Amino acid sequence: MRDLRHLMLHVKTYGRSHQALYILSLLILFWAVFDGITTYVTPLVLTESGLSKTTMGLIIGSSSVFGAVFDFLMCKLFKNSHYRRVFLAMFAFSFFYLLALATAKTFWLFLLAMGLWGVYYDLKNFGSFDFVARFIRVADHSSSFGVLSVFQASGYLLAPLLAGFLITQTVGVIPFITAGVFLLIAFFFLLLLLKREAVYDQEPMQVQYRYRGFLSEIKLWRRLDRVLLPVLIMVMMLNIIDAFFWTIGPLLTGGSLFLTAYQLPALLVGWFVGLVTAKFGKKNTAFMSLLTGSLVLVLLGYLNKPVFIITAVFLSSLLMSLSWPALRAAFADYLKEAGKYEKEIESLEDLYTNLGFVIGPALAGFLADQLGNAKAFSVLGLFGAATAVYLIKITPKKIVVSI
DSSP states (O other): OHHHHHHHHHHHHHGGGGHHHHHHHHHHHHHHHHHHHHHHHHHHHHHHTTOOHHHHHHHHHHHHHHHHHHHHHHHHHOSSOOHHHHHHHHHHHHHHHHHHHHHOOSHHHHHHHHHHHHHHHHHHHHHHHHHHHHHSOGGGHHHHHHHHHHHHHHHHHHHHHHHHHHOSSSOOSHHHHHHHHHHHHHHHHHHHHHHHGGGSOOOOOOOOOOOOOHHHHHHHHHHHHHHHHHHHHHHHHHHHHHHHHHHHGGGSTTHHHHHHHHHTHHHHHGGGHHHHHHHHOHHHHHHHHHHHHHHHHGGGGGOOSHHHHHHHHHHHHHHHTTHHHHHHHHHHHHHHHTGGGHHHHHHHHHHHHHHHHHHHHHHHHHHHHHHOHHHHHHHHHHHHHHHHHHHHHHOOSOOOOOO
16 A cells, blocks of 8 residues: 555656656566566476576576677667667567477577577666656656666566466466466557657657767777776676576575565665655665675575575565666666767666676576575675675766766
8 A cells, every 4th residue: 555655646746747657667567577477487497407507597697698799789770779669679579588488498499588588678678768768857767767666576576476376396388378468468558658659748869879880889888888887887786686586586495485575675665766866876875775785685594494584585675676776767867968879878788787697697506506595695695795895985976978
């Protein structure tokens, strides 16, 4: 009920000006259920085929290798990165991924499925950034990404519970059919958004930077990377953490509850993240959230009772959940500040996202084989805390994208 009151307050505050955001939020909600179900079953399908946790992690991590390559090609393939084209492509890749994963029996089919997975998740990020930059004022970016994060977290909260209910001794076909139904519902909301987009006011966008060849693009990426490096490292760390949870979380006893405890906090903090970032700043909020959440995560390998483990996961995620919308709002600000480099900034953000999802599953699988599932999370907590301290020390007070 509290979340409902927050939503009603947001609707009352922004009214018709944010109707497009609410349609996108419903799209993201149902798409996240689809993605969450397939993400949950992926490590189960791989280990059922006889693979070790280390091999499983490497295969899952390969999805982001494909995604990282796509990040660079995005600048050339999508000369106009309008959210309309990007989301249509996202749904096409999502459908073929579902088909490939449901029928995969060989290494090459698993690899194909991972490639499709890496591309469509990148497209979701590209589309969301472009949508917010086009339809939402800069001052409202934090609150808007907070709303999106709540709907997305709702989908990822429901997905493992559904998957855990649908899976018996083996994965079977039912989880894939259920995921497909949710994908179709999400596609309906995309069609609704495209039908009504002309009704909503849009923010002015700068002329897009023209792709000028491989070498010029590499130089531009290097210049942007130097300016945005602290927040890009933060993006990578958050995705390493996310990859850990989704790679070995389903393998734990009570894995669906474990992942539910991880996803639930975003529903509790997403609505007021704008107030927090207004007081402390977007970058400071993200860094301190990572630091405190990581310190709690260290305890996970030393807890024996399931109730204590679930509580620690919930508390750690509660502390860290402010990081995601705060960081996404910062990137939306950078897009507004240097709009002609929109595709390059988006591509860099997704490149570091993919690096996190290359490192995360591979490291999670290796540590789980060597130390056990719970102790792997303790190592992750130490790594996250060290990263947060480093970023707090090196990050300038204000990052200005002027190149």
